[in-house]
Amino acid sequence: MRIAFKLFASLSDYLPAGSRDNRIDLDVDEGVSVAELIRRYEVPERNAHLVLVNGLFIPPAERSRRRLQEGDEVAVWPPIAGG
Amino acid sequence: MGWNRKILRVDLTSGTCSEEPLNMEWAQEYLGSRGLATKYLVSEIDPRVDPLSPDNKMIMATGPLTGTMASTGGRYTVVTKGPLTGAIACSNSGGFFGAEMKFAGWDMIIFEGRAPKPVYLHVENDRAELRDASHLWGKSCWETEETIKHELQDPLVRISSIGRAGENQVYYACIVNDLHRAAGRSGVGAVMGSKNLKAVALRGTKGVSGIRDFGAFMQATNAAKKVLADNAVTGQGLPKYGTQVLMNVINEIGALPTRNHRDVQFEDAGKISAEAMHEKRPTDGKPHLVTNAACFGCTIACGRISEIDKGHFTVKNNPKYWGASGGLEYEAAWALGAANGVGDLEALQYANLLCNEQGMDPISFGATVGAAMELYEMGVLTKEQIGLETPFGSAQALARLAEMTALGEGFGKEIGLGSKRLCTKYGHPELSMTVKGQEFPAYDSRGIQGMGLAYATSNRGACHLRGYTVASEVLGIPVKTDPHVTEGKAELVKAFQDATAVFDSAGICVFTSFAWTLADVQPQLAAACEGEWSMDKLNEVGERIWNMERQFNNAAGFTAKDDNLPPRLTSEPAKTGPAKGMVNHLDRMLPEYYQVRGWTPDGVPKPETLSRLGL
Ligand code: SF4
Numbered sequence: 001m002r003i004a005f006k007l008f009a010s011l012s013d014y015l016p017a018g019s020r021d022n023r024i025d026l027d028v029d030e031g032v033s034v035a036e037l038i039r040r041y042e043v044p045e046r047n048a049h050l051v052l053v054n055g056l057f058i059p060p061a062e063r064s065r066r067r068l069q070e071g072d073e074v075a076v077w078p079p080i081a082g083g
Numbered sequence: 084m085g086w087n088r089k090i091l092r093v094d095l096t097s098g099t100c101s102e103e104p105l106n107m108e109w110a111q112e113y114l115g116s117r118g119l120a121t122k123y124l125v126s127e128i129d130p131r132v133d134p135l136s137p138d139n140k141m142i143m144a145t146g147p148l149t150g151t152m153a154s155t156g157g158r159y160t161v162v163t164k165g166p167l168t169g170a171i172a173c174s175n176s177g178g179f180f181g182a183e184m185k186f187a188g189w190d191m192i193i194f195e196g197r198a199p200k201p202v203y204l205h206v207e208n209d210r211a212e213l214r215d216a217s218h219l220w221g222k223s224c225w226e227t228e229e230t231i232k233h234e235l236q237d238p239l240v241r242i243s244s245i246g247r248a249g250e251n252q253v254y255y256a257c258i259v260n261d262l263h264r265a266a267g268r269s270g271v272g273a274v275m276g277s278k279n280l281k282a283v284a285l286r287g288t289k290g291v292s293g294i295r296d297f298g299a300f301m302q303a304t305n306a307a308k309k310v311l312a313d314n315a316v317t318g319q320g321l322p323k324y325g326t327q328v329l330m331n332v333i334n335e336i337g338a339l340p341t342r343n344h345r346d347v348q349f350e351d352a353g354k355i356s357a358e359a360m361h362e363k364r365p366t367d368g369k370p371h372l373v374t375n376a377a378c379f380g381c382t383i384a385c386g387r388i389s390e391i392d393k394g395h396f397t398v399k400n401n402p403k404y405w406g407a408s409g410g411l412e413y414e415a416a417w418a419l420g421a422a423n424g425v426g427d428l429e430a431l432q433y434a435n436l437l438c439n440e441q442g443m444d445p446i447s448f449g450a451t452v453g454a455a456m457e458l459y460e461m462g463v464l465t466k467e468q469i470g471l472e473t474p475f476g477s478a479q480a481l482a483r484l485a486e487m488t489a490l491g492e493g494f495g496k497e498i499g500l501g502s503k504r505l506c507t508k509y510g511h512p513e514l515s516m517t518v519k520g521q522e523f524p525a526y527d528s529r530g531i532q533g534m535g536l537a538y539a540t541s542n543r544g545a546c547h548l549r550g551y552t553v554a555s556e557v558l559g560i561p562v563k564t565d566p567h568v569t570e571g572k573a574e575l576v577k578a579f580q581d582a583t584a585v586f587d588s589a590g591i592c593v594f595t596s597f598a599w600t601l602a603d604v605q606p607q608l609a610a611a612c613e614g615e616w617s618m619d620k621l622n623e624v625g626e627r628i629w630n631m632e633r634q635f636n637n638a639a640g641f642t643a644k645d646d647n648l649p650p651r652l653t654s655e656p657a658k659t660g661p662a663k664g665m666v667n668h669l670d671r672m673l674p675e676y677y678q679v680r681g682w683t684p685d686g687v688p689k690p691e692t693l694s695r696l697g698l
Contacts, residue, residue, distance in 0.1 A: 008331050008358060009324050021353045022331065049315070050558065055336045055661035057563065075335050079315035081558050081597040082326030082413045083551060 003028055003068055005037060006075040011048075014041050028068065035064040037074060050077040085147025085294065085611040086110055087190045091211055093204060095278050096137060096196030100204075100211040105190050111614050112697065115146035117173050118588035118628040120162035120191055124171075125631060127193075130638035134166040134270075135252060135277040137197035143184065143243070143283065144192075146590020147612050150185030150291045150379075152304045154311055155592035157182045157379025165269035166277075167254045167447065167501050168520040168544040170636045174257065174271045175548070175587055176243075177378030177386075178264030183241035186287025198279035203231065203244075207286045216281040220250060223440045224259040231284050244282035245272045246441035251491040252276050253499035255447035255522075259439060263409025264378065267444045269521060269543050270501075300610035307595075307603045308382050314598035316560070321385040321594065322375050326413035329525070330356035330421075336557060336566065337660020338530030339417070340523060342424045342475045343453035344516045344649075347527045347657045351426025355416050359428055366392050371428060373407045383594060387411060389432055397433035397482045410435040414547075417525035418449025423456055423481055430478035434485040441489035447501055450522035452484050454502040454514055463509050469494045513650050519544035519641065528652055528669075530662030531556050533564070533572040536672040539646045540576065542632035548593060550579035560597055567661075569668045573675035581625030588628060627696040630680075630688050634698065643686035646673060 006023045007015050015024055028037065038048050051058045052075045058066050068074065090103045106123075113119040120142040132138045141163040148156040159181030165172025184192070187208050201216040219227050227244040242260060249256040249272035256272030257265040266272075294300045311317040320328060333339045334352035341349040353359060360372040369390065376386035390407045391398055398404040410432055411419075419431040438445040452473075458464040459473045466472050470493050473480040487495025497505055502522050506515035516523050521544025528535030533552035541549040552575050556566035564575060582601055586593045589604060601621050609616040652667045677684060681692030688698070 006331075006335075009320065009328050012358065022358055050332065052335055057565075059563070075331075077328075077332060078320065080320040080324065080328045080332070081316045081554065081560060081594075082321075082329035083547060083553075083594060 001028060001030055001070040002026070003071065004073040005041070006073065007041070007043065008075065008077045009080055010078050011043055011076055014043050016041070031067050033064050034058055034066045034068065034074060037068065038063070038076060043076060047078045048076050049079040085151070085608070086115065087185065087188050089189050091189050091192045091206065093192060093194050093211070093213070094196050095194060095198040095202065095213070095280060098198070098202070098213050100213065112624065113628060114585065114588035114624050115190065116144050116149070116158065116160045116588045116590050117162065117175070118584060118624065120144035120160055121171065121173065121628065121632060121635070123191070123193060124162050124164075125635045128164065130164070130635050131640065132164060134164040134169065134274060137278070139164050139274060141194045141271065141274050141278065142191055145181050145185050145190055146588055148607060149590030150182035151294065151611060152301065152380065153591055153607050153611075154304065154308045154380060154382040155378065155595050156590055157381065158590050158592055159184060160587065161258055161266040161271040163271055163274045164639070165271065165543065166252070166273045167270040169639060170519050170544060170641060171542055171632045172269035172271050172274075173543055173632075174266035174268050176258070176260055176264050176266040177381070177592060178261030179379045180241045180243050180260035180264075180285065181590065182379040183285040183287050185291050186289050187285050188287065188289050192283070194278060194280060197277065201279050201281050203280065203282040203284060205235065205284045208289060219281045221247065223247065224442050225262060225440050227282050228262060231282060235284065237286060240284045240286045242282055242284045244442070245275050247490055248441045248443040248488070248499070249273055249276035251499065253443055253488065253491075254501040254504065255444040257442050257444045259442045263439045265439070265442070265444070268446065268546060272442050294611050295613050296610045300607065303606035303610045307599060307607055310603055311382050311595060311598050317383045317595065317598040321383050321597070324357040325375065325385050325387045327357035327360060327387070327411060327416050329413045330416060331358065332557065333526060336530055337657060337662045338527040338566070339421050340516070340525065340527040341421045343422065343457040343514065344523070344527060344651050345457070346659065347530055347662060348660050349421040349424070349426070352421060354426045355420040355428050355431060360387070360389065360411065364392055366394055371432065378592070381592065383592070385594060391432045391436070392429045395429040395433070396479075397430055404433065404436050408436055409439055414524050415445035415449070418446045419481060421525070422449050422453040424475035425478050425481050426476070427478040430482050433482055437485045437489045443489060446524055447522040448485070448488060448498070450516060451498050451502040451505060452481060454506050454516065455484070455498060456480070457514055458506070458509055458511065463511060516649055516651070517545055518648065519645050521545045526553055527657070528648065528667040529657040529665050530660065531566040532569050532667060532672070533566070533575055535648055535652065535667035535669050536572055536576045536676055537579065539648055539669055539673065540580075540676060542629070542636055549583060550576050551583070551593070552576055552579050554579075554597065561600065567665065569671045572672050573679045576676060577679050580629055581622060584625040584628040585621050588624070623696065627698060630692065630696055630698055633688060637687060646686055
């Protein structure tokens with residue numbers, strides 16, 4: 001199934017070649033979890049601070065339980081803030 | 084003791100400068116900067132005064148930590164009655180000006196009256212004098228700084244000034260110091276302009292003396308600096324990416340107000356983000372961002388210094404703008420960009436440079452352009468009236484309107500009225516995205532419920548810096564709360580509002596609060612200032628300041644009806660993103676907020692609340 005994976009700020013270094021605008025569209029197996037996807041791209045767990053699926057926050061404890069579905073957009077940031 | 088115990092009072096009408104002792108009883112109750120200056124203001128002016136009349140006063144104030152070794156201790160505040168809102172105006176700025184005021188031996192400067200002709204104030208340690216500024220009138224903030232430094236033959240003098248926008252009394256004119264730091268919101272620059280005060284030039288060589296316990300102070304400030312350095316946000320995120328890193332976050336969660344809040348997501352958010360600032364441009368192979376920068380004593384250094392593309396249509400014939408200069412920060416990039424549907428980073432930087440150069444708040448300016456663009460698209464405003472076509476997304480229109488507004492030309496005068504006056508004048512007050520007349524910053528409260536309450540109750544009109552619940556609702560600082568629910572938001576908003584009042588009044592930057600809590604500030608204040616500075620006392624000081632500001636606004640004629648949001652946010656559901664279908668439920672949060680505050684259902688502080696706070 002097709003999903004989008006987006007890594008922002010300092011995490012963009014973990015995106016594979018061929019990604020543009022902090023984003024890559026991927027084919028992944030059914031049932032892959034958010035945590036597995038993040039691990040697959042070797043994003044250190046402590047840096048995956050703000051994890052959103054379709055814009056909704058996924059707390060750390062739910063990341064391995066939350067299975068991705070066709071069309072999901074996963075976006076990850078390190079600890080950041082602004083104002 | 085943290086304070087210099089000395090106030091400079093400048094009577095612009097008679098042209099005299101006099102020295103007064105600082106009221107130390109008030110300092111114990113209101114700390115400094117925002118709190119203490121507001122106490123002076125509310126004690127000295129009629130709340131119903133016309134903000135642009137000589138009877139209004141304007142105070143520039145430092146806090147007890149300003150100019151000290153405390154990280155970010157360079158802040159100063161301008162407090163006055165604001166022309167944009169008619170409410171209390173309190174605008175905070177970084178740079179180096181605040182620390183210089185402290186070094187010259189003063190805690191605050193109170194300006195009253197109106198000078199018969201343009202003047203500027205020159206302070207060199209204890210000596211203060213008003214000087215003729217006829218030759219500076221009509222000059223930009225940048226030219227003013229340069230000219231004053233030249234004529235005083237002192238490159239180290241620190242200057243706050245107004246540009247053409249302040250002279251022309253643009254309702255959201257700001258006061259710019261150190262070229263690109265600004266006391267930005269609520270039109271404090273228009274008040275300065277109304278007083279014929281062009282600039283304040285300070286030179287202080289005294290340092291800060293009288294820290295109560297110097298050893299304890301060094302220990303406390305060092306420990307607190309370590310907290311900032313070790314924190315991933317203040318130690319790494321802000322210095323590298325600046326505040327603009329929020330652009331993609333807020334777009335992703337569907338709370339990026341776009342095209343005058345018609346939409347909540349901007350298709351070009353990525354193009355105007357912090358990440359885009361780091362990317363090499365195809366045109367000249369250089370990234371927009373040159374370096375980061377720090378205000379006085381700041382160990383975070385979130386500031387952005389950028390270089391515009393010299394070949395861009397806005398500047399290709401204007402080398403004046405080619406050098407590295409301040410910007411873009413998140414709020415400016417949003418207001419000049421997403422709020423108007425403009426995704427051209429260079430055009431945003433050009434408009435931002437004009438705001439710095441001539442002294443305008445880019446948030447209110449950008450948001451007013453957004454309103455004008457909507458009126459144009461509806462056919463209410465025409466090309467003939469405006470002098471150009473202004474559809475959403477037009478970088479040309481943004482750039483031209485920035486020039487016209489900064490210089491007070493043609494329709495720029497109308498943009499200078501601000502969104503509320505503009506929309507009301509053209510028959511559509513409901514399209515003004517404002518609270519108490521001040522334009523929203525970069526968060527749509529349909530997707531971040533607590534911010535709706537924070538905006539509605541902010542004492543200076545719509546503002547993110549009075550109670551930044553985004554930290555909790557979106558970023559998880561100090562704890563993550565759900566942005567889509569209203570439960571618990573009344574307490575959250577109150578806690579943020581009261582704590583922020585303390586940070587502001589101490590003379591430090593509120594961005595430290597991404598890593599510090601009041602418990603990190605308390606030991607620094609306790610070591611610097613005489614008196615007891617416990618956590619309980621600080622919490623009470625914050626609440627006292629909030630209630631004092633509220634009382635001023637109530638006396639100025641504001642009521643619970645003004646704690647409101649535009650109908651678009653409470654009745655037009657968000658069209659896309661995770662908040663799709665949602666509106667802001669202010670009605671559910673506001674009564675609870677009044678209760679938590681100890682106010683009547685009409686939003687008036689109850690007698691027992693006032694007496695508990697000693698008001
Ligand atoms: S954090 Fe940024 S705005 Fe605050 S004092 Fe430091 S550089 Fe200035």
